Amino acid sequence: MATICVASTKGGVGKTSLAFSLAKDLKYRYATNDMSVVLNKYKNARYYPNKIPLYPDTVYDFGGFENPHANEILREADIIILPTTNDLNSIMKSLIFIKQFRDKPILVFANMIESPNDAVMIREKIHEHFPNLAFTYLRRTKLLKNALESGMSASELYESNNHTQHLYKQAFAEYSKILNLFVTESPTVP
Ligand SMILES: Nc1ncnc2c1ncn2[C@@H]1O[C@H](COP(=O)(O)OP(=O)(O)OP(=O)(O)O)[C@@H](O)[C@H]1O
Ligand SMILES: [Mg+2]
Incomplete structure (x- = not known):
């Protein structure tokens, strides 16, 4: 049971891809x-141009x-996931956003990472102002794009066959770190 918001005031950082x-x-x-x-790809997708209802078990995708x-x-x-890319404008907008919601649990999601150094750079710039903020990253990958285009989730695409498991191995591992924050273990039967 969670209300998850994927949001940023910067466009094109990967909100929709991740949220779907x-x-x-x-x-x-x-x-x-x-x-x-997503509205054409997922039966549980809803568009709210005006008032937006608050629901549990929902991922909100909030545009820029x-x-x-x-x-x-x-x-x-319950949590705000803030996608950020390695560009100064994106990082600056993220810092302003975090300031506005600093009392909320925020996961900074460095997206489209080209090299490990990219992730370190983004993390340092964020932590300089907001130390201890949760941070994760996803490399530059076609995993989310190809998943959305085919109407499959990243896990469904990854698990489709041996080829996709090979192709998306690292990206899927990075994506899974985010997904697993919300997957609760099923209770063990004594
Ligand atoms: N990790 C990634 N690696 C490479 N490309 C990515 C990654 N994540 C997202 N993309 C691509 O970046 C583009 C923008 O992504 P997306 O539409 O999800 O962003 P958005 O923040 O929702 O944009 P908008 O503000 O326009 O709604 C898409 O083409 C998407 O496939
Ligand atoms: Mg979008």
């Missing part, structure tokens, strides 16, 4: 204030603009 895969893998609702291709309704959900969410 997480929602489908978790069997959660996907909700957005931004028209997205100020929206009072989105802000209400962000304030109530």
